[in-house]
Amino acid sequence: MASTTDRSVLLVDDDRDFLIVLQDLLPFHLGQLNIDTATSGTEALALIQRNHYDAIISDVRMPGMDGLDLLKRALKEQPKTPFLLMTAHGDSHLGHEAMELGAYAYLEKPIDRQYFLDCVRRALASPN
Amino acid sequence: MQEKDQGALSRTAINVRNGGGMQGRLIDRLNTHLRARPRTVVAIIIILLTATFLLDMWVPLGIVVWVGYVVPILFAFWLSPASILLVTLTSALLIVLGLAWSPPGMPVSFAVANRVLGLGLIGIACLFLVHRQASESMLEASERRLEATLDNALDAVIGADAEGRIIRWNPRAKQLFGWESEEVMGRTLTETIIPPNYRERHEEGLRRFRETGQGTILKRRIEMTSRSRHGSEFPVELTVIPLNVSGTVEFIAFLRDISERKQAQEERDQWSQTLERRVSERTEALRSVNEKLQEVDKVRSAFVAIASHEIRTPLTSTLGYVENMLDGVTGSLNERQAQYLRQVKENTTRLTRLINELLDLSLIEAGRLQLHKTNVLVDELIRDVLKTLQPLAQDKSIRLVSDSNAAMPSLKVDRDKIYQAVLNIAQNAIKFTPNGGTVSIDSDSVGEAVRIRVRDTGPGLSEEEIPKVFDKFYTGTGVPGRNEGIGLGLAIAKSLVELHEGSISVRSRPGEGSTFCITLPPNCA
Numbered sequence: 193m194a195s196t197t198d199r200s201v202l203l204v205d206d207d208r209d210f211l212i213v214l215q216d217l218l219p220f221h222l223g224q225l226n227i228d229t230a231t232s233g234t235e236a237l238a239l240i241q242r243n244h245y246d247a248i249i250s251d252v253r254m255p256g257m258d259g260l261d262l263l264k265r266a267l268k269e270q271p272k273t274p275f276l277l278m279t280a281h282g283d284s285h286l287g288h289e290a291m292e293l294g295a296y297a298y299l300e301k302p303i304d305r306q307y308f309l310d311c312v313r314r315a316l317a318s319p320n
Numbered sequence: 321m322q323e324k325d326q327g328a329l330s331r332t333a334i335n336v337r338n339g340g341g342m343q344g345r346l347i348d349r350l351n352t353h354l355r356a357r358p359r360t361v362v363a364i365i366i367i368l369l370t371a372t373f374l375l376d377m378w379v380p381l382g383i384v385v386w387v388g389y390v391v392p393i394l395f396a397f398w399l400s401p402a403s404i405l406l407v408t409l410t411s412a413l414l415i416v417l418g419l420a421w422s423p424p425g426m427p428v429s430f431a432v433a434n435r436v437l438g439l440g441l442i443g444i445a446c447l448f449l450v451h452r453q454a455s456e457s458m459l460e461a462s463e464r465r466l467e468a469t470l471d472n473a474l475d476a477v478i479g480a481d482a483e484g485r486i487i488r489w490n491p492r493a494k495q496l497f498g499w500e501s502e503e504v505m506g507r508t509l510t511e512t513i514i515p516p517n518y519r520e521r522h523e524e525g526l527r528r529f530r531e532t533g534q535g536t537i538l539k540r541r542i543e544m545t546s547r548s549r550h551g552s553e554f555p556v557e558l559t560v561i562p563l564n565v566s567g568t569v570e571f572i573a574f575l576r577d578i579s580e581r582k583q584a585q586e587e588r589d590q591w592s593q594t595l596e597r598r599v600s601e602r603t604e605a606l607r608s609v610n611e612k613l614q615e616v617d618k619v620r621s622a623f624v625a626i627a628s629h630e631i632r633t634p635l636t637s638t639l640g641y642v643e644n645m646l647d648g649v650t651g652s653l654n655e656r657q658a659q660y661l662r663q664v665k666e667n668t669t670r671l672t673r674l675i676n677e678l679l680d681l682s683l684i685e686a687g688r689l690q691l692h693k694t695n696v697l698v699d700e701l702i703r704d705v706l707k708t709l710q711p712l713a714q715d716k717s718i719r720l721v722s723d724s725n726a727a728m729p730s731l732k733v734d735r736d737k738i739y740q741a742v743l744n745i746a747q748n749a750i751k752f753t754p755n756g757g758t759v760s761i762d763s764d765s766v767g768e769a770v771r772i773r774v775r776d777t778g779p780g781l782s783e784e785e786i787p788k789v790f791d792k793f794y795t796g797t798g799v800p801g802r803n804e805g806i807g808l809g810l811a812i813a814k815s816l817v818e819l820h821e822g823s824i825s826v827r828s829r830p831g832e833g834s835t836f837c838i839t840l841p842p843n844c845a
Binding site: 214281304 | 669
């Protein structure tokens with residue numbers, strides 16, 4: 193498996209359990225990563241303004257600033273950083289909207305783990 | 321009243337029978353007397369003719385002879401125009417005979433000239449009288465027609481002079497107001513049929529007309545209140561026409577009682593108001609119900625949104641944890657632990673699917689499912705479905721095959737929705753196909769439409785089951801299984817296909833498996 197030692201990933205989800213799941217999942221399959229987490233769009237935006245990330249993975253439905261809003265602002269701050277959006281069942285239209293706004297990919301929860309890992313691997317490998 | 325009759329009115333002097341002096345009365349009486357006794361008139365004529373002839377025989381009358389013969393001609397006026405002519409001719413003959421038989425006391429030429437002049441004069445008198453009689457007959461006929469018209473008119477017809485005194489009162493006026501003709505003739509309208517509160521205006525109107533020749537109510541259809549003999553007031557519709565009869569101003573009024581019409585109008589207005597009120601109440605009630613329904617709908621939507629999020633969130637993370645553990649993220653597991661976790665994963669996945677189906681159903685029923693259409697390659701979509709179902713099929717050693725045609729035209733559909741519809745049907749097929757069976761998904765064209773078929777080698781459906789298979793919450797009959805679901809998969813598939821104006825059907829026989837067909841038009845609206 194390719195090493196991504198110097199890669200940084202930001203995980204955004206108001207479900208702390210899911211953040212833990214992803215925090216354990218990603219390094220296990222993709223190697224060592226610097227992982228930051230945020231439980232709200234506002235918190236994530238503050239991190240994005242301070243740090244550079246090689247990939248941002250965010251849920252779409254969050255209280256306050258939602259994932260789409262975060263996507264728009266993140267692209268202003270870090271236009272080349274791949275942004276992956278996770279939607280719930282029935283929110284595929286939000287996924288389409290995200291793709292039109294410039295998202296790298298969208299996945300429907302419960303995520304297909306293999307597809308998710310492939311997406312993130314490609315995102316981290318993409319020129320940034 | 322017809323215009324003809326009104327014309328007749330204006331042409332004909334309305335007979336003002338209000339007692340125009342002694343002389344008038346004598347002439348009338350003589351007129352009536354002689355008209356009623358034609359034989360008397362004939363006798364008088366004969367006597368006058370004979371007397372004049374005899375007188376002429378004995379005392380040649382000369383030019384004065386015509387005077388003697390004009391009188392019987394005048395009497396013939398009370399007979400017919402033919403009688404006037406006959407008497408005139410007889411007089412002429414007698415004048416000629418008188419000249420021939422009695423010796424003239426003057427030169428013949430003078431006598432002849434006198435007689436000829438006399439003949440001429442009686443001829444003129446005859447013509448005048450015939451014309452006069454014809455005119456009088458016409459006048460009489462016209463008056464009779466007028467009388468008949470007014471007497472039989474459905475409206476009350478009242479004539480009044482310039483001072484407002486009644487000069488005509490037809491039988492309908494008597495019926496309407498209760499006054500006999502002789503009781504009202506010569507009395508004013510003010511003291512008979514006009515209610516107290518209208519009297520001043522009426523007098524003022526008369527005065528203004530006399531001064532200016534104008535009147536606000538003349539020649540128009542107006543509504544006002546009138547008064548009967550007994551004092552009761554009632555609404556009338558009337559038209560007042562001014563007439564100039566031989567330099568004298570008169571009015572003729574046509575009235576009708578509109579009490580019934582007014583009452584009907586009032587009832588209609590009342591009914592209309594009642595109806596409006598009821599419509600308004602009903603509208604208000606419906607608006608209120610609509611508001612409540614909208615409120616219920618909002619609450620339901622909020623519930624669905626919140627409940628689905630609140631239920632799915634822990635399910636998602638639970639699944640995540642379990643899958644991480646099965647992956648070995650938390651370390652290796654013994655077989656028993658792995659088995660337990662696999663079961664937890666299966667149950668969690670099943671719960672998630674159930675929640676998703678309920679959410680879909682709710683959105684479809686609320687009409688809130690939005691379609692996001694793109695051009696979709698059907699064979700690609702089928703491949704994705706098969707890929708997703710591979711693990712499920714592998715668990716039951718079911719073979720998944722596809723004979724889909726890559727040359728199929730693309731469809732303009734919401735990819736996720738059609739993917740879900742095909743997935744639901746194929747999942748259903750896998751569920752009901754015994755281990756070792758086959759499920760195939762393929763596509764072809766039917767005319768311009770695209771057909772996607774899902775075939776299985778399951779037990780098939782009976783005739784009773786086929787109509788129910790797309791019903792909500794139908795889970796089949798007597799099919800043992802651990803993943804039964806709540807019977808929404810096929811119902812949702814049907815709704816999603818129909819949202820694209822497509823159709824879905826099934827062909828099946830017990831023991832021969834089933835074939836589900838989705839047909840989609842080429843460019844779904």
